[in-house]
Amino acid sequence: MARKDTVEALKKRKIGSKAAETLAEAGFTLSSIKKASVEKLSKYISEDDAIRVLKKLGVEAKKPEKKKKSKAKKKSKAKKIEPQPDIKIPKKVPPQTKLEVELTKVVDDLGGSLPRAVISQLAHRIDKIKLSKKAKKEILTRIQEKYDSHLVDPNESAGIVSAQSIGEPGTQMTMRTFHYAGVAEINVTLGLPRLIEIVDARRSPSTPMMEIHLKASVRNELDNARKVASEIEATNLEDVSGIETDMVSMQVRIRPDFDKLSSDGLTIKELEKAVKKMRGTGIVEYEKDAKTGKETLVVKTGESSYKKLQRLRENLAALRIKGIKGITRAIIRKQTHEYVIYTEGSNFKEVLDMELVDPTRTTTNHIQEIYEVLGVEAARNSIIKEASSTLGEQGLTVDLRHIMLVSDIMTNDGDVKAIGRHGISGRKSSVLARAAFEITSTHLMRAAIIGEEDYLDGVAENIIVGQPVTLGTGAVTLVYRPIAPSKKGA
Numbered sequence: 001m002a003r004k005d006t007v008e009a010l011k012k013r014k015i016g017s018k019a020a021e022t023l024a025e026a027g028f029t030l031s032s033i034k035k036a037s038v039e040k041l042s043k044y045i046s047e048d049d050a051i052r053v054l055k056k057l058g059v060e061a062k063k064p065e066k067k068k069k070s071k072a073k074k075k076s077k078a079k080k081i082e083p084q085p086d087i088k089i090p091k092k093v094p095p096q097t098k099l100e101v102e103l104t105k106v107v108d109d110l111g112g113s114l115p116r117a118v119i120s121q122l123a124h125r126i127d128k129i130k131l132s133k134k135a136k137k138e139i140l141t142r143i144q145e146k147y148d149s150h151l152v153d154p155n156e157s158a159g160i161v162s163a164q165s166i167g168e169p170g171t172q173m174t175m176r177t178f179h180y181a182g183v184a185e186i187n188v189t190l191g192l193p194r195l196i197e198i199v200d201a202r203r204s205p206s207t208p209m210m211e212i213h214l215k216a217s218v219r220n221e222l223d224n225a226r227k228v229a230s231e232i233e234a235t236n237l238e239d240v241s242g243i244e245t246d247m248v249s250m251q252v253r254i255r256p257d258f259d260k261l262s263s264d265g266l267t268i269k270e271l272e273k274a275v276k277k278m279r280g281t282g283i284v285e286y287e288k289d290a291k292t293g294k295e296t297l298v299v300k301t302g303e304s305s306y307k308k309l310q311r312l313r314e315n316l317a318a319l320r321i322k323g324i325k326g327i328t329r330a331i332i333r334k335q336t337h338e339y340v341i342y343t344e345g346s347n348f349k350e351v352l353d354m355e356l357v358d359p360t361r362t363t364t365n366h367i368q369e370i371y372e373v374l375g376v377e378a379a380r381n382s383i384i385k386e387a388s389s390t391l392g393e394q395g396l397t398v399d400l401r402h403i404m405l406v407s408d409i410m411t412n413d414g415d416v417k418a419i420g421r422h423g424i425s426g427r428k429s430s431v432l433a434r435a436a437f438e439i440t441s442t443h444l445m446r447a448a449i450i451g452e453e454d455y456l457d458g459v460a461e462n463i464i465v466g467q468p469v470t471l472g473t474g475a476v477t478l479v480y481r482p483i484a485p486s487k488k489g490a
Contacts (some may be wrong), residue, residue, distance in 0.1 A: 004024075005429035005457075006020070006023070006024040006028065006029055006030060007020045007021055007024045008429075008455065008457070009030050009429065010023065010024070010030070010033075010053075012453070012455070013056050013057065014056060015052075015053055015056055016049070019045050019049050019053060022044050022045055023041070023044060023045065023053070026044045027413075027414075030057070033053065033054070033057060034054075034057050034058075034059055036054075038050045038051055038054065041053065041054070096116075096120075097123060099123040099126075099127060100116075100119055100120060100123045102136075103119050103122060103123055103136065103140065104119055106133075106136055106137055106140050107119070107140055107144065110137070110140060110141060110144060112140075112144040112148075114140075114143065114144060114147060118143065118147065122139070122140075122143065126139075154475075155470075155471055155472050155475035155476070156471070156472065157459065157471045157472070158405060159405065159409075160459065160471075161402070162401075162402035162403075162405045162406060165398055165399060165402045166387075166391075166398055166402055166403065166406065169391060169394075169396040169397075169398055170192060170195060172394070172396065173191045173192040173195065173391075173394050173396070174190075174191040174192065174394065175191060175192050175193060186209060186329070186331060186342055186344055187207060188207045188209055188365070189205065189206045189207045190390060190393055190394075191390070191393075191394060193206070194386075194390045195387065195390050195391070198367065198383060198386050198387050198390070199387075199406070199410075199418065199419045199420075200418045200419070200420060201367070201368070201410065201416045201417060201418040201419075201423065202368075203368055204366065204368065205365055205366055205367075207344075207365075208326075208344075208345055208346035208364065208365060208366045209342065209343060209344060209345070209346060209364070209365055210327070210341075210342070210343040210345075210346050210347075210348070210351060210362065210363065210364045210365075211340060211341075211342055211362065211363050211364075212228070212232070212330075212340065212341040212342075212343065212351060212357055212362050213338070213340055213357070213358045213361040213362050214228065214338065214339065214340075214341075214356050214357060214358055215356055215357070215358045216358070218356050219337075219338035219339060219358075220337065220338060220339070221339075222332070222339060224356055225332045225339035225341060226332065227356070228341060228354065228356050228357065229330040229331075229332055229341050230322075230330075231322075231323070231324075231354065232323060232324050232327050232330045232341065232343060232351065232354075233323050233327060233328070233329060233330040233343075234320050234322070234323035234324065234325070234326075234327055234328055234345075235266070235320070235321050235322040235323050236317065236319060236320055236321065237254065237271065237274070237275070237316055237317060237319040237321055240266060240271075240321065241254050241271065243313060243316055243317055250309055251298050251299060251309075252298070252299040252309070252312055252313050252316060253296055253297070253298055253299075254271065254275070254296060254297040254298075254299065254316065266321060266322060270321065270322075271297060271321060274319060274320075274321050275297065275299060275316065275319065299312065299316065324347045324350045324351065325347055325350070326345045326346060326347040327343045327344070327345040327346070327347055327351075328344045328345045329343065329344040329345070330342070330343045330344075331343075346364045346365070346366040346369060347369075348362075348364045348366065348369040348370065348373050349369070349372075349373050352373065363382075365386060367379055367382050367383060367386065367416060368416065370382045371415070371416050376411050376414055376415065376416070377411075379411055379416050380407045380408065380410075380411040381407075383403075383406070383407040383410060383411070383416075384400070384403050384404055384407045387403045387406070387407070388400060388403050391403075406419070409424055410423075410424070420438075421434075421437060421438045421439060425437045425438070428458070429457075430454050430455075430456070430457065430458050430460070430461045431443060431444065431447040431452050431454045431461075432454050432456075432460060432461035432464050432465075433458050433459075433460040433461050435447075436460045436461075436464060437460075457470065458470075459471065
């Protein structure tokens with residue numbers, strides 16, 4: 001939709017349709033074209049066309065001066081170029097099997113049309129079943145009927161239908177927080193608040209969590225699951241030791257709990273090393289406890305400030321000794337044939353780097369982390385999965401294609417955008433459509449200042465001005481051309 005708007009906007013400014021379509025296809029918008037240089041635009045269109053486009057958009061543009069390079073420089077530059085790794089790109093689609101060719105012919109005889117993926121899937125399923133030509137014809141007839149019934153009609157308002165299909169069940173969703181299925185100890189935001197988090201593309205969810213699966217060789221071993229959970233779960237200094245403040249001597253005394261240290265696989269030396277690394281720490285020394293005879297760590301500030309002493313005590317209590325940043329708790333659960341680790345908090349990148357973790361099945365409910373680590377396609381799939389599972393847990397059935405449309409709109413520009421005034425709705429080309437959503441006066445004032453035009457192409461803007469909407473029958477324009485009466489009829 002954004003590309004179509006860009007093309008229309010460029011055409012209205014008397015820019016050729018070919019140049020407009022090329023720039024829109026390359027991902028440019030009206031504002032990004034204005035900011036672009038002639039060199040950048042000339043990668044997609046000719047240099048003269050680039051200058052012409054910028055001038056028509058009110059930007060001063062000149063032909064870039066070509067720098068003369070000496071042969072010696074060219075040679076030296078050629079040496080610096082590193083060889084790129086060979087990327088194997090398939091030159092052509094694999095040929096159809098004998099059965100696929102046969103099924104394609106039957107579809108053609110029926111006068112229909114099916115995607116190759118559907119035919120390939122059907123061929124795979126009936127490969128070892130003996131079927132007559134009549135039976136194959138009957139199967140393909142029914143598939144064609146089903147396929148045709150699922151196609152979107154021309155000029156159908158797919159976006160509005162999707163919004164309604166998700167919005168209406170959303171009004172019936174609970175607004176409370178439930179326990180995550182199977183893990184009673186971990187609270188996870190579900191229901192309407194979770195759905196709002198997803199469509200708002202929040203930087204961080206209110207209750208981030210991970211579901212960590214182990215590799216096939218160790219997934220049935222509880223010891224390995226405990227080892228991974230221990231490495232993942234963050235251990236603070238106050239979890240494995242008692243921390244006391246000595247106001248008289250102006251020092252903080254750390255009394256390690258050696259039982260907890262051994263269960264977490266830690267030593268007093270590691271505690272000392274972590275304390276010394278912390279900023280603002282004074283002198284760290286060993287002392288023997290007079291009562292127990294065990295070693296304690298003493299941190300001396302060297303300053304007579306009670307405020308700084310108290311801050312030092314608080315910082316030492318929160319000091320992370322072991323584990324992954326952001327993960328506060330890890331719980332092991334036995335599922336059918338394997339042990340799975342659930343965590344409070346999320347750090348997708350570091351967990352995937354662990355040796356025993358299966359990166360292909362480990363997931364997180366933190367969509368932005370998935371986008372940063374695995375890319376926009378993975379983020380799109382995550383939005384679909386999270387939204388459909390959130391609705392499904394409430395017993396609400398929404399067609400997956402509606403959710404897929406929403407996720408496509410959120411990710412079609414290469415990043416994850418919110419559906420709101422800071423995202424999709426705020427980037428609409430129509431002034432009235434933007435004003436109808438939120439901050440009406442701001443949008444109208446800004447449009448008036450810069451002299452923005454509204455071509456009334458969408459739904460909201462046509463409803464506002466009282467015109468028929470260009471959807472369904474409203475998108476059809478009939479032209480009556482009278483035919484002159486023939487001489488015979490005269």
